[in-house]
Amino acid sequence: MTAGYSSRASAGGQLPATPSTPSFPAVLGVAVPTPLRRLFDYRTGPSVPPGGWQPGLRVRVPFGRREVVGIVVECRAHSEVPFADLKPISAWLDATPLPDDWLWLCRFTARYYQHALGDTLHQSLPVLLRQGRTLEARTRERWRLTASGRDSSSERLGRARRQAELLELLRQHPRGLVSSAIAAQGFGRAQLDALAGKGLIECRREAVIDTPSPGSAGWLAEPALPLNREQGTALAAMHEGLDRYHPCLLHGVTGSGKTEVYLQLIEAVIARGRQALVLVPEIGLTPQTVARFRKRFRVPVVALHSGISDGERLDAWLAAANGRAPIVIGTRSAIFTPLANPGAIIVDEEHDGSYKQQDGLRYHARDLAVIRAHHHGIPVLLGSATPSLESLAQAQAGRYRHLRLTRRASRHAPARLELVDLRGRPRQGGLIAPAIDAIRHTLAAGRQVLVFINRRGFAPTLACHTCGWLAECDHCDARLTLHRQPPQLACHHCERQQPLPDACPECGSADLRPLGAGTERAEETLATLFPETPVYRIDRDSTRRKDAFEQALTEVRRGAPCLLVGTQMLAKGHHLPHVTLVVVINADAGLYASDFRALEHSAQLLIQVAGRAGRAEHPGRVLVQTLHSDDPHLRLLADNGYDALASQLLEERRVAGLPPYRFLALARFESPRDADATALAANAAMALRDRLGQEHDGVQCLGPVPAPMERRQNRYHVQLMLSGAQRSKLHEAAAWLAAWLERSREARRVRWSLDIDPQTLS
Structure with a gap:
């Protein structure tokens, strides 16, 4: 324990639901941005916030040799450390605490995902608030006419033209202009x-994002579209639960009008003076x-994602927290946006793996959306053409x-x-003759083609045609x-x-050839085959420049014949009305991976990319x-659709004892030394099995085993799997394992993490 602090163990952020607040607290339990799963005690100091000490206040505190921004979680009269040895806080930063709903969600997230509360709170705040910026939105000047100005004529100003x-x-803008x-x-x-x-005019300062009054025109800037019978039934079902927790799965084929259902649901939410949070995957x-x-x-519609500036993000976050933004749209991290008057949460493409954070705080935004809706007592709508098996x-x-929405x-x-x-057929850039012919006919008809290949580059x-050498990474098993x-x-x-080699490093041959096809090769091939047709490549490499993705889509939506070559970036929710042909270059890449979810994810991706065709x-x-056109799962998907395959996969999961019928947690260990990671994982497994053997709580400990990619970034990765039929028992075992690892001296030489409800085993 560091001198001057009291570190009170709180594994996974398990804190009292309502911390006691003495009349005159002398000790503050502060969560600081550290992986240590505990609070640190500080003296309050002479200065007191206007509203008194409360949980949720940001404070600046000394921590080691630096000062950090922490958040008060508990206010108490006593500490385990002598009061004289406690360090005082350096300053309080806010007159009022951070929103209650945000604090509750962060504490739940830390507890459920077995993560340090201080780091959870830190990661869930906008960057500027983490740095200590005041809890105030940026403002701007708005100028408008006074009563005298409205009655005055321009001629009175004489020569002041x-x-x-x-x-x-x-005069032409009654609300004024900024x-x-x-x-x-x-x-x-x-x-x-x-x-x-x-x-003649006056100025008032307003928040950059300000809530306008609806006025006589109402909330809608354009009328809602007419709904078909299925859409109307779905919307009516959602209206039934506007005042309570009401989880719904909107299972609609691609192009069935799910977004229009979202819009009309939000219209009803806004009419009640409440807010809607909409999550999108990318x-x-x-x-x-x-x-x-x-x-x-x-009404103001604010966006929250990593592509906006820190100032814009803070403005949007505060507008949502103060109720000035009735509609909040964002990616995964937007689930932590506080809402003054929550009315509904919508998760679009709920099956998408992007909702799961894969490092650090490994939360799943879709699952937190359901939990948050339950906490607020509001409806949550999960939409997808290919719902997750969960x-x-x-x-x-x-x-x-x-x-269900079954009609487009x-x-x-x-x-x-x-x-x-594909078997036995020559290929050009991954394409065989029937596909090339279909592309030619589609372009000749004046329409567009999407060529999908989920490999960039x-x-x-690169391979040596003489000795078989393959270019491999020195730092990864890849x-x-x-x-x-x-x-x-x-x-x-x-x-x-690294630069391209001039010759094979094994045999010295200059006969080096590319093996397989990626987006760049497909683009080059198509440009050669169809020189008069523009080719747009959309992948992570081609869209690094800001707005490059949206500019390419704008060109495509003009409707002229063109070819799109892209990865899964193009498969998610984009409306491409002029695309009538989709060609999937290789459907086999994800079908036979070691992960038990690989087939589910591959099927979802195929159906999603197929849904870009024929939308108008x-x-x-x-x-x-495919090289496996006779594969029974692939055949079932092609002949009977995603629902039939999903039903079969659910039955296979039930028999095998896999999610969603059992719950998983994955302990990951990594170290530059293979022996260190393996030894710690083996000792952790032995200790956990001893504990499980005594408690008989139905949790299995499987492993340790090397990760599917054992060496990555010159570090060795080992895994330990926990499986349980009851979520509560699994969490007890995971919390025990986390506490054991924190006490272990071996764990100081090995980086480890816990992943609750892992979505991938890699």
Whole structure:
């Protein structure tokens, strides 16, 4: 224990639901941004916040040799450390505490995901608040006419022509104009000050994001679209639960109008004076979603994701917390946005793996959305064309209401998957002759084609045709990907890059050839085959520049014949009305992976990318190239659709004792020395099995085993699996294991983490 602090053990953030607050607390239990799972005690000091000491206040405290921003969690009269040895806080930062709903959610998250509370609170705040910025939104000036200005004519200003023009401009905007808009019209501070001095205009400061009154026009900027029978039934079902916890799974085929159901549900929420939180899986989906919502509603629609500046993020966060933003749209981390008047939570593409954080605080935003809706007593709507097996199981058990949309908004049914056998057929850039012919016919008809390949780069690796050497990463158990733009070999796991070799390092042969196809190779091949047709490549490499993704989609939506080559970035929710043909270059990449969820995820991806075809007036076609066209699972998906495959996979999971019928936790160990990681994992497994053997609580400890990719970034990875039929028993075992590891001296040489409800075993 560090001298001067009292560290009170609170594994996983397990704290009292309502901390006691003495009348005159002398000791503050503070959560600081550290992986240590405990609070640290400090003296209050002479200065007291206006509202007194309360949980949720940010404070600046000394911690080791530095000062950090912490959050008060407990206010007490005593500490385990002598009062004289406690360090005082350096300063309090807020007059009022952070929102209660945010604090509750963070404490639940830390407890459930077995993570340090201090780090959970830190990661859940906007960056500027972590750094100690005041809890205030940015403001701006808004200028408008006074009563005298409304009654005054421009002629009274005489020869002050620019002042008269500014007065007329403001007369056209009854709500006034902000300073930036006035400056954009060519007016300066001199004209504003002159008119203000004459009492004709006035200025007031407002938050950058400010809630307008609906006025006589109401909340809608454009009328809602008519709903078909299935959409109307789904919306009516959601209306029944607007005043209570009401979890619903909106299971609609691609293009069935799920977004219109979201919009009309939000309209009902706003009409009640409440707020809606909408989660989307990827940053790439956020601009089009925000644009559509802003087009529909006359209220602030704020976005929260990593692509905006720190200042914009703080403004949006505070606007949501103060109730000035009725609609909040964001990616995974937006689940931690506080809401003054929560009314509904919507999770679009709820099956998407992007909702699971894969490092640090390993939370799942979809699951937290359900928990948060239950806490607030509000409806939660999970939407997808390919629901996760977990959500389908909840619907089958009656815990979620299952709402179905089986018809597309267009008159065409979703395109079926046509399996095309690759065996024994020559390929050009991964494409075989039937696929190339289909592309040619589609372009000749004046329509667009999407070529899907979930591998970026030119080729998965570089090979020597003489001796069989393969370019492999020195730091990972993985092959280097060949890139042409720029020419190099790159590891997509550790980001290591190296120049292309002139000859094979094993035999000296110069006969080095790309093996397989990636997005760059497919792009090059298509540009050669169809030189008159523009080719747009969309992957992580081609969209690094800000707005590059949206600019490419804007060009595509103009409707001219073109070719799109992309990874799964294109498969998620994008409306591409002129695409009538989808070609999947290789459907086998994820079918036979070691992860038990691989088949589920591959099927979801195939159905999602197939859903980009035929969304408007022309029917769609989907060609799926595969080396395993006779695979029974793939055949079932192609012939009977995702629902049939999901039902079979659920039964297989039930028989095998896998999620969603059992619960998992994964302990990961990594170290530069293989022996250290293996030894710690083995000792942890032995200790846990001893504990489980005494308690008989039905939790199994499996392993340790090497991770599917054992060596990554020059570190060795070992895993330990916990499996239990009861969630509560699994959490008890996981909490015990975390406490054991924190006490272990061996664990100081090994990086370890716990992943509750892991979505991947890699």
